[in-house]
Structure formats: C-alpha cells, structure tokens
Amino acid sequence: MSKFFKRIGKRIVAGLVMILAVSSFTFFLVHFMPGNPVQTKLNTLIEEGIPPLQAQAQVRSMYGFIPHQPLYIQYFHYVWQVLHLNLGKSISYSGVPVMHLLLKAMPWTVIMVLTGLAVSFIIGITAGVIASVKRNSKLGDGLLLLSTFLHGIPQFIMALGLAYVFTTIFKIFPFGAPYNAAISPGFTIPFIGSLARHAVLPIAAYAISGFGAWALTMRASVTSVLGDDYILAAELRGVTPSIRLRYIARNAMLPLFTILTLSVGFMFGGSIFIETIFDYPGLGYTINTALAARDYPLMDGAFLMITAAVIIATIVADLLYTVLDPRIQRI
Amino acid sequence: MGADLKVIGNADQDAQVECQIRDLTVTFTTDSGEFPALNHVNLDIIKSKITAIVGESGSGKSTLGLAILNGVAFPGKVTEGSVDFAEHGNVLKLRGKALRHFRGPVVGTVFQASQNAMNPLARVGKQILDLGRSHHYKDPRKLLHEAENLARRMAMDPSRVLTAYPHQLSGGMRQRMGIIMALVLKPKVLLLDEPTTALDLLTQSAVLEIIRSIHRERHLTTILITHDMGVVAEISDYIVVMYAGRVVEQGSTHETLRDPRHPYTRAILRAIPRLTGDLNRARPLEGSPPDLTQIPATGCVFRSRCSYRVPQCDLVAPILESVDTGHFVACHQEGLIRD
Ligand SMILES: Nc1ncnc2c1ncn2[C@@H]1O[C@H](COP(=O)(O)OP(=O)(O)OP(=O)(O)O)[C@@H](O)[C@H]1O
Ligand SMILES: [Mg+2]
Numbered sequence: 001m002s003k004f005f006k007r008i009g010k011r012i013v014a015g016l017v018m019i020l021a022v023s024s025f026t027f028f029l030v031h032f033m034p035g036n037p038v039q040t041k042l043n044t045l046i047e048e049g050i051p052p053l054q055a056q057a058q059v060r061s062m063y064g065f066i067p068h069q070p071l072y073i074q075y076f077h078y079v080w081q082v083l084h085l086n087l088g089k090s091i092s093y094s095g096v097p098v099m100h101l102l103l104k105a106m107p108w109t110v111i112m113v114l115t116g117l118a119v120s121f122i123i124g125i126t127a128g129v130i131a132s133v134k135r136n137s138k139l140g141d142g143l144l145l146l147s148t149f150l151h152g153i154p155q156f157i158m159a160l161g162l163a164y165v166f167t168t169i170f171k172i173f174p175f176g177a178p179y180n181a182a183i184s185p186g187f188t189i190p191f192i193g194s195l196a197r198h199a200v201l202p203i204a205a206y207a208i209s210g211f212g213a214w215a216l217t218m219r220a221s222v223t224s225v226l227g228d229d230y231i232l233a234a235e236l237r238g239v240t241p242s243i244r245l246r247y248i249a250r251n252a253m254l255p256l257f258t259i260l261t262l263s264v265g266f267m268f269g270g271s272i273f274i275e276t277i278f279d280y281p282g283l284g285y286t287i288n289t290a291l292a293a294r295d296y297p298l299m300d301g302a303f304l305m306i307t308a309a310v311i312i313a314t315i316v317a318d319l320l321y322t323v324l325d326p327r328i329q330r331i
Numbered sequence: 332m333g334a335d336l337k338v339i340g341n342a343d344q345d346a347q348v349e350c351q352i353r354d355l356t357v358t359f360t361t362d363s364g365e366f367p368a369l370n371h372v373n374l375d376i377i378k379s380k381i382t383a384i385v386g387e388s389g390s391g392k393s394t395l396g397l398a399i400l401n402g403v404a405f406p407g408k409v410t411e412g413s414v415d416f417a418e419h420g421n422v423l424k425l426r427g428k429a430l431r432h433f434r435g436p437v438v439g440t441v442f443q444a445s446q447n448a449m450n451p452l453a454r455v456g457k458q459i460l461d462l463g464r465s466h467h468y469k470d471p472r473k474l475l476h477e478a479e480n481l482a483r484r485m486a487m488d489p490s491r492v493l494t495a496y497p498h499q500l501s502g503g504m505r506q507r508m509g510i511i512m513a514l515v516l517k518p519k520v521l522l523l524d525e526p527t528t529a530l531d532l533l534t535q536s537a538v539l540e541i542i543r544s545i546h547r548e549r550h551l552t553t554i555l556i557t558h559d560m561g562v563v564a565e566i567s568d569y570i571v572v573m574y575a576g577r578v579v580e581q582g583s584t585h586e587t588l589r590d591p592r593h594p595y596t597r598a599i600l601r602a603i604p605r606l607t608g609d610l611n612r613a614r615p616l617e618g619s620p621p622d623l624t625q626i627p628a629t630g631c632v633f634r635s636r637c638s639y640r641v642p643q644c645d646l647v648a649p650i651l652e653s654v655d656t657g658h659f660v661a662c663h664q665e666g667l668i669r670d
Binding site: 228229230232233234235236237238239240243247250251324325326327 | 397400402404430431432433434435436440442444445447448449450451452453461462464465466496498509512513
C-alpha cells in the first residue's frame with residue numbers, strides 16, 4: 001500500500017508545482033501586459049486625487065502587487081499570497097475578495113461540468129462499444145459519423161444551437177438564468193424542479209460536445225481489445241456474451257482515463273461559452289465578466305481555480321486507473 | 332447422427348471415431364488474395380486416443396483446431412465440408428447457445444497463445460468461476476476445488492495461483508493454468524494447440540505426463556497440435572501430418588514413425604537428431620514453407636521440395652490413399668519410398 005500513497009503523494013506535489021507555475025505565469029502575464037493594468041490603476045487613483053501611498057496600498061490590496069518594488073519582490077509577495085489562498089480583491093465588484101466570488105461561482109460550474117462529464121462518458125462509451133462491435137454495419141458507420149461530427153462542433157455553437165432549437169423554435173426549455181426567479185430559492189420541490197429544467201440544456205451542451213471524444217476513443221480501444229487473445233479464448237471456452245462484454249468493456253476503458261483530464265479541461269474551458277449563453281453565474285461566466293471589466297485579479301483567480309480543478313481531475317483519473325488495473329503495482 | 336460414425340479403416344478393431352472431418356476447406360481472404368488454409372481435409376479422430384497433428388508453421392494446424400470448434404473467424408471462412416462429433420452432429424451447424432455449450436463442456440481447449448489467454452484484469456479464480464457460470468455450474472466451490480486439485484497436480488500452489496492476477500504468474504504457470512481451464516469443466520475431448528511451448532524441458536515432460544494420465548483416467552479423446560516430433564513419439568497414439576493445408580500422411584504413431592511413406596514426413600523425421608540418434612544424419616528440410624497464396628492449382632503441393640518428383644506430380648494432386656490398414660499417404664511415389 002505504501003507505494004500507492006507514494007504515487008498519490010508524488011501526484012499532489014506535482015499538482016502544487018503546476019499550480020505555482022500557472023500562478024507565476026499569470027503574474028508575469030498581467031505584469032507585462034501592454035498598458036500594465038496595475039500601473040494604470042495606480043495612475044488613475046493618483047489622478048483621482050488619492051495620495052500616492054494610499055493609492056499604492058489600495059492597488060496592493062486589489063492585485064496583491066506592490067508597485068515600485070523590484071519585480072522579484074513583487075513576485076514572491078504574490079506567490080506568498082496565493083499560497084495563503086489570498087487572491088486579492090475584485091475590481092469590478094469593488095473590494096470583494098476574489099476568493100469569496102470564486103467560492104460562490106464554483107459550485108455552479110463544478111456541478112454542471114461533472115454532470116455533463118458523467119452523461120457524456122456514459123453515452124460515449126456505450127456508443128463506442130456499439131460502434132466497434134457493429135463496425136461492419138450501417139449502425140456502426142452511423143455512430144462513427146455522428147461521433148466524428150459532434151466531436152468537431154465547437155461548444156459555443158453547440159450551446160447556441162441547442163438554445164435556439166429548444167427555447168426559441170420549440171419552447172420546451174426555459175432560457176437564461178439557472179432557475180425561475182419567481183420561485184424563492186430553498187429546498188423545495190418547485191425550486192429543485194426549476195433548477196433541473198434550467199440545467200437540461202447546458203448539461204446537454206457539455207455532454208454532446210464531450211461525447212464524441214469518448215465514443216471515438218472507446219471505439220478504437222474496444223476494436224483493439226476484441227482482437228486480443230483472451231477475448232477469443234473466452235469465446236472458445238463458451239463464456240457467455242455478457243461476461244465477455246464485461247471483460248471487453250473493462251479492458252477497453254483503461255485507456256480512457258488518460259483522456260479524462262483532457263476532457264475535464266475542455267469542459268471547464270467550455271464553461272466560458274456555455275455559462276455565458278445560458279446565463280449561469282459560474283466560473284466561466286465570472287471569467288467572461290472579468291474579461292469585459294478588465295478585472296485582472298478575478299480573472300487570475302478563476303484561471304487558477306480551473307487549473308486546480310484539472311489537476312485534481314488528473315489525480316482522480318490516476319487513482320482510478322491504479323484501482324482498476326492490477327498490473328500497476330500497488331504493494 | 333448418433334454414435335455410429337464409420338471407421339474408415341483401422342488396425343485397432345475396437346477403434347471408435349469421436350470426430351469425423353470430411354472435405355473440410357477453410358478459405359482466408361486477405362489483401363494478398365484468397366487462399367485455402369485447409370484444403371479438403373479428411374480425418375478421423377479416434378475416441379479415447381491421443382492424436383498428434385504435426386506440420387510446419389503455417390500448414391494449417393491451428394486453423395484445423397479452430398474449425399473443430401466451429402471457431403474459424405473473419406477473414407477465414409469454412410467453405411466446404413463437415414465436422415461431425417459422435418453425439419453432437421455437425422458442429423459447423425451449431426449456433427448460439429448450443430455452440431457455446433459445445434465449447435468448454437464438450438471440447439476443452441488450450442490455445443496456441445495460451446500465455447495470453449486470460450483476462451488481465453480479473454483474478455484467475457474469478458475467471459474459473461466465470462467459466463462455471465457460463466456453463467450453469469451449480470456448485471462453484473466444487474469447480475474451484477477441481478481447479479485446486481489440478482493446480483496441485485501441475486506442481487503449483489493452488490491458493491497462490493487462483494488468487495493471482497495473470498500478470499503475477501510466469502509464462503509457464505499461465506500455460507499450465509490454460510490447461511487447467513480446459514480440463515476443469517471435465518470435457519470429453521481435449522484440444523491442445525502447442526500447450527507446452529513456454530515450459531522448460533523438465534516441466535514440459537512433467538506436464539505432458541500429467542496430461543497423459545488425466546487423458547487415461549477420464550478416457551479423453553485428445554488432439555495435440557505440436558512441432559515437437561519427440562513429444563509425438565512419446566505420447567501420441569495416432570499422427571496426422573499436414574502440409575500446406577492438406578493431410579499428407581496419417582496413421583498410428585508407431586507405424587508411421589517406423590515406416591514413414593510421405594517424402595515430407597521422412598524429411599521432418601530426418602531433421603530431428605534425437606529420434607534417429609545420429610547427429611550426422613540429421614538434415615534440415617530444404618526449401619521454405621509454401622506460400623499458400625502461390626500454390627499452383629494442379630499437381631502435388633510438396634513437389635518443389637521433393638526429391639522423388641516425377642512428371643505426374645506436376646499434373647495430378649495425389650489423394651490420401653490407404654497403404655496399410657489405418658495408414659494413409661498422399662503421394663504418387665509412396666510405393667518407391669523405402670529405405
Ligand atoms: N487471421 C488470419 N488472417 C489471414 N490469414 C490467416 C489467419 N490465420 C491464419 N492464416 C493463414 O492460414 C494459414 C494456416 O495458419 P495456421 O495458424 O493454421 O498455421 P499453423 O499450422 O497453426 O502454424 P504454426 O505452427 O505457426 O502455429 C497460414 O498461411 C496463415 O497465414
Ligand atoms: Mg498454430
């Protein structure tokens with residue numbers, strides 16, 4: 001078991017290094033951005049008649065930067081703050097800590113992305129298995145074509161298309177906002193029902209855009225497993241089709257964990273479009289408004305959160321892989 | 332159907348046929364063309380005996396094994412012939428459940444790639460239970476018990492090998508597990524396709540000895556596909572020599588090894604020092620194994636490598652004919668072939 005924990009420990013350390021790298025990158029990006037926003041803000045404040053020292057303190061509390069200090073001191077200060085989970089204060093929501101805003105936005109995104117991921121995974125691997133087993137038939141060809149097609153559609157087009165078809169042409173689902181504002185939030189059936197109804201289209205957007213990748217990978221993987229000796233051997237020993245399918249599915253699923261991370265990143269990236277189109281106050285929406293308002297601390301924080309989410313997904317994928325494949329040493 | 336398959340001719344008066352193969356032709360369709368991997372194979376597998384099938388790589392031995400299980404898969408196809416089992420009829424006609432319950436409980440098989448014949452993600456014991464479940468075994472403990480006994484006989488620690496994942500076993504252990512999985516359902520026919528290739532010589536002879544004793548205890552009909560003429564001489568009762576998808580010689584092992592009549596059989600026997608005991612006389616077979624896509628449509632398939640070749644060999648393909656009771660040879664010149 002100790003090797004198992006060593007492996008997780010290594011992954012977590014690697015994850016922290018990654019987070020550090022991303023936060024450093026954003027620091028320098030913001031710092032070297034044309035029309036340095038920190039300096040601009042400082043100048044604006046001074047122009048507004050705020051004494052320079054006070055202006056500096058204000059900028060520092062916003063960005064976590066100390067203008068006029070040497071760059072490396074600014075950098076260490078920033079990293080130190082990030083390590084203490086202090087992401088500075090928002091500019092557009094003046095004075096509200098970024099962490100506070102992100103924690104409020106996070107659940108929307110995480111729940112939607114995870115649900116979308118689960119739905120796309122289940123539909124995708126099912127379609128992949130069928131597409132592979134029936135690969136010499138119309139059904140298999142059709143599924144392959146559909147997966148390739150859906151895989152190629154950008155998420156924002158998918159989201160817009162779904163919104164147009166199901167809220168405008170056929171008024172089946174409500175559009176915009178995560179729930180009906182007329183219903184007071186609470187743990188009540190009408191409210192939860194409203195949440196669910198509003199969530200259908202955005203989740204479908206995530207699921208359909210992610211489905212193709214799962215289906216295509218699963219199809220290739222199943223096709224290779226089908227040619228493996230132990231599957232033929234099981235067939236020639238008279239093992240039932242259902243048990244054989246279990247052998248095939250479990251073996252074919254292993255390579256999928258390597259794209260789980262990619263998929264999570266892809267979906268979090270997609271949240272920028274999907275949440276904006278469907279008016280969900282999640283991380284993607286936050287990034288979009290932060291971009292529009294040039295709210296750099298908020299933007300940095302949101303990117304950092306997404307990085308953290310992808311890294312956590314990597315660790316989870318690795319863990320699952322270790323549990324599912326006995327060939328990876330655990331002892 | 333029924334248990335009355337006719338014996339074509341056998342020195343042994345009591346011989347009964349377990350499996351009768353007639354005109355079996357299997358064609359593969361590949362990018363390099365269409366070719367028969369088995370070409371009108373006629374064969375009787377005698378009940379309760381060990382029949383060895385020998386021949387060069389690519390001669391169609393594994394294909395024959397698969398055809399016996401009605402398991403020839405794309406891009407291969409049985410285009411002609413029948414495989415009749417005494418109580419099951421033509422297995423090439425079996426489909427679905429009937430076929431599934433034929434494979435396993437009737438014919439236990441060890442495959443050529445038997446080192447990779449287990450699901451890497453499941454423990455060995457679990458896979459034996461899956462086998463039991465597939466064939467409606469009522470008492471899984473009895474099945475495991477049987478597997479444990481067999482493991483012990485094959486010199487493996489049952490508690491270790493049954494709880495292991497396949498990758499935790501050595502190649503030889505996996506191969507022995509393959510034999511156990513073929514025997515555990517107590518089939519009446521045992522089909523072994525090079526079952527001991529991953530074993531060292533000592534383990535190999537021990538395992539063959541176990542196979543032979545189980546064969547005797549359970550009155551199994553055993554089909555053993557092998558390259559190893561030493562093994563053939565040691566444990567088989569009958570021998571079938573294949574060349575380019577055809578049976579070229581067939582008979583009792585004793586008779587055939589003593590008096591081989593087909594030039595190919597003679598050549599492979601000469602290639603083995605350990606039978607003749609004379610290293611100087613051991614000569615490898617000249618020429619290369621035939622390319623099935625390039626075989627001429629007429630004449631004998633072996634003629635290009637044959638030192639007894641006569642003009643007739645280019646024109647007429649020899650058919651398998653009886654030269655003695657139960658000894659068949661497909662050669663125009665067999666009468667001349669004597670030491
Ligand atoms: N899946 C396949 N696709 C195409 N050709 C095949 C396939 N399987 C077998 N063959 C061809 O059929 C012929 C007989 O093959 P087979 O495996 O029966 O030979 P074998 O006698 O068992 O040889 P070996 O001693 O090497 O195991 C070969 O020419 C081989 O190339
Ligand atoms: Mg073979």
